Each structure stands twice: as C-alpha cells, then as structure tokens.
Amino acid sequence: MIPWAHGRRALSPAEERDTAPAMCFCRTMRSPVVGASIGTGLALLISVIAAMLWSREAITQQSSDPEVSLAAWDRVVTVLQHPRCSNCHQPSEPLQGESGRRHSPRVIRGRDNQGVPGMRCGSCHSAQGNNEASRVPGATDWKMPPRSMSWARLSIGQLCRSLKDPAKNGRRSLKGIVKHMQDDSLVHWSWDPGGTRESVPMPHHVFVEFVEEWVRSGAHCPS
C-alpha cells in the first residue's frame, strides 16, 4: 500500500498510478480549502519579498532610534557643511577656499556640470590629481554635482531631507548614499585636497561609520 494513499482500503494498480506524487498534488490542489490556503500563503510570501526589494531601508535599517540617529547626523553634517564639500554643492557656480569666496577665474556649471566651451572644469583641474606646481586641486571626474544636490542656504534639517530624497540625490537609496560617501573620488579628494586647503577634520572611515549609524538607526532628520 502506498503510504499517501487516501482511504482505508488497498488501492488497485490504476488507483496507485493516480496517486503518484504529481497526481496527488493535483488532486490536493483541487480541494477548495487547501487550494485557497496555499494561494493565500504564496501571495503573502510574494508581498513580503516585494516589500523587501522595494524598500531598501528594510535591508539597511536595523532599528529606528531617533536619538542615536540625530546624534550621528550631527556629526555627518559637519562634514557635508565643510568647505571641501559645500564649495561644489552649489546651484550655479562653485565656491573656493575656506571662506566660500567666488571661484576665480569665474566659472559656471554648464549643461553637463563640467563647465562651458572654453572654460571646462578640466581646463585647470587635472583628472590625475592635485597639481602642486600651480596648486590647483584635481581628481578623477572633477565636476559639480547636479543642481538638485545644491545645499546652499539649507538648514541642517533641510540638508538632511534633501540628502535622503531620491528625486534630489541622484535616485540614491540610503544604501546608495553610504556607498557614495565611501567610494566617490571627489568625496575622497576632500580628505586630500592639496595645497594649503584644509582637509575635512574627521577621518574618512569615521565619517562613513557615522553615515552608516545614521542610516541604521532610521536616518532621522532634525526638524
């Protein structure tokens, strides 16, 4: 007798063929109650997976702790508001120096964020790095960030919300923000600006840890 056979009596050979696993499954599925239960379970499973895929925060956030998050943000924002970052996160013209003076010579963003014909960012800023002879800073892919990433005249709360907004931050998730802070060549330049320019005072790996902590604890923003 086949163990999964239904009923009490022994099955005929024809009945045994019918109760092979596939057939048994099909027969089981034909049961309205069982079928509905399995269907509901599958739908629930698909919903959970979809929610996890769509919500990256579900992957990166482990808890929501506003106090920890805001404390981490207070450290992160000191870097974002440092001249090495804020000088380029401007609406139309980059700034220079520690006082945020107007860029000299005058340059403008241009359509591709890399200047205009005759005065491209690369006309002076070398992709190979800082030029110690002319004291002009340089790094790979020297350019302004998109206009949507301007942080000019933003409060720390507004800056936080702008940073998190995919419509403004280059469609980055919170995980993408961490990666940008970790890997981007122009971010790294801020820690090796050359000449007499002040480097960001916090070690880069410490900064990234604060960004990660901010994200992990819910990426809260001050009001």
Add this chain to the structure above:
Amino acid sequence: MKLTVNGQEHDLGGIDPDMPVLWVLRDKLNLTGTKYGCGRAQCGACTVHVNGEAIRSCSVSARHAAGKKIVTIEAVSGRVADAVRSAWQRLDVVQCGYCQSGQIMTAISLLSSIRKPTDADIDAAMDGNICRCGTYGRIRKAIHEAARSLAERPPS
C-alpha cells in the same frame, strides 16, 4: 618622456616628469608663443589645446600630457583658427600682445563648440583670460566677427 606637440613627437629625455607643460614648451622646445602669466591657472596666458580642449599648460605636468596631442599657438590651424586669426587682424585687437596667445586659443575652443556664441557664452568662456591692456571689447567683437565669417563660409 615623450610628448606629441604640434603633430611631432619629441623625446624629452630625462626631464622631471612633473615639469609643467608650459615650461616644456618654452624651455625645452623653444615654443615661446605660449606665455607665463601667473603659474596658478588664473590668467589664461598659458592656454594650449590638449586633445582638442583648451587647457592651462601651467597646471598640467609633462607626465600627465604624455600620450596626448598638444597644439600651441604656433601651429593651431583649421577653419575656426583661420577665422579667429583674420578677425583679430581685421579688428586690430592686439595691444602689447602678451595675453593674446591664450585669448586666441580659448576663442578657438569656444567657436569650435559654439558657432554663434552669445555675449553670455563669450563671457563664460573668456572670463578667465585676463588682458592688462583692456582689449576685452575688441576681443568680444572679434569673436562675433569670426562667428559671422564662419557662418558665411560653410565648410566645403
């Protein structure tokens, strides 16, 4: 260390690879049309073309220019260069002449990308080329004049 300048490859032997291209051109290759004005990429007098782009040669080292095509004022050529040269002559733009090499190289770069530049385009492109003699008005007119002549004589 080899550099390709004005279509010719030059073997520069054991020069310091961090030597600015400006000094390679002037001191090693005797191409003195490109001028030293500030050494800080502020004045534009040292502008040359590297791979077709206007670059300040005081701010690029020889090692970073290796493998690229450098063109100086001595050899810049083509329709745009001819139009700029003619306009500069017709309008008698030059006074002392010191900045003009850089002015012309930047103007050629501008007109190579924008055939009918507006005054705003000219301001944005040329603002970094300083002229102590104050020939800015004539430079602007000459760029417009060059644009007109390029429009009147399309490429054959």
